[in-house]
Amino acid sequence: xxxxLSQTATAEPPGNLAMAAHVSTSxxxxxxxxxxxxxxRAARQCRSxxxxxxxxxxxxxxxxxxxxDQPISTNGSAVYWWDDHQGVxxxxxxxxxxxxxxxxxxxxxxxxxxxxxxxxxxxDFTEVxxxxxxxGLMPPILxxxx
Numbered sequence: 144x145x146x147x148l149s150q151t152a153t154a155e156p157p158g159n160l161a162m163a164a165h166v167s168t169s170x171x172x173x174x175x176x177x178x179x180x181x182x183x184r185a186a187r188q189c190r191s192x193x194x195x196x197x198x199x200x201x202x203x204x205x206x207x208x209x210x211x212d213q214p215i216s217t218n219g220s221a222v223y224w225w226d227d228h229q230g231v232x233x234x235x236x237x238x239x240x241x242x243x244x245x246x247x248x249x250x251x252x253x254x255x256x257x258x259x260x261x262x263x264x265x266x267d268f269t270e271v272x273x274x275x276x277x278x279g280l281m282p283p284i285l286x287x288x289x
Contacts, residue, residue, distance in 0.1 A: 160209075160211070160215050160217055161209050163211060164209035164210055164211050164276075165209070165210045165211070165212075166207065166208065166209055166210075167207075167208045167210070168205065168206065168207045168208065169205045169206045169207075170205050203282070204279065204280065204281050204282070205279075205280045205282065206240075206277045206278060206279050206280065207277065207278045207280070208275060208276070208277045208278075209275070209276045209277075209278075210274060210275045211274050211275075212274075213274070214272050214273060214274045215272070215273065215274070216270055216271070216272045217270065217271060217273075217276070218267065218268055218269065218270035218271070219265065219266065219267045219268065220239050220250075220256070220265070220266050220268075220276075221263035221264065221265045221266075222237060222256060222263065222264050222266075222278065223261075223262065223263050223264070224237075224258055224259065224260050224261075224264065225260055225261060226260050232282070232283045233258050233260055233283060234258055234280045234281055234282055234283060235258070235281040235282060235283045236255070236256075236258060236280075236281040237256045237258055237264075237278060237279065237280050237281070238255065238256055238278075238279045239252075239256060239266060239268070239276065239277070239278060239279075240276070240277040240278075240279055241271045241273040241275065241276050241277075242273050242274060242275035242276075242277075243273070247275070247277050250266070250268040250269070250271055251268050251269040251271070252266055252267065252268035252269075253267075253268075254266065
């Protein structure tokens with residue numbers, strides 16, 4: 144998974160605000176590490192990126208948070224998802240939230256963030272100024288109940 148936060152969401156966004164952020168998450172597998180550089184790699188490097196989301200299905204809805212020392216303004220995002228058909232799976236759904244000073248709320252967008260594999264899923268929204276952005280993830284259902 145690769146996340147770009149930029150002033151303009153395009154096929155390959157020119158500036159990525161996520162590169163300057165402090166990254167945290169609600170869950171990291173015990174055998175993985177949370178490294179900002181692996182969370183924001185370019186799509187052409189994505190297949191070797193962190194397997195942070197490998198075991199999300201066992202742990203419910205999760206998030207990856209990007210936080211800046213100074214507020215940033217953004218009006219678009221692009222998320223590159225990939226699926227190795229083993230432990231790294233596409234999420235069932237994803238959404239971009241921002242800190243409004245009191246709580247994380249969805250960005251004001253006319254559509255939803257896509258979860259299609261192997262290309263940037265862009266989301267344009269009304270510009271927000273914030274010091275925190277979260278990528279919320281609803282994991283896939285990997286196994287059906289017996």
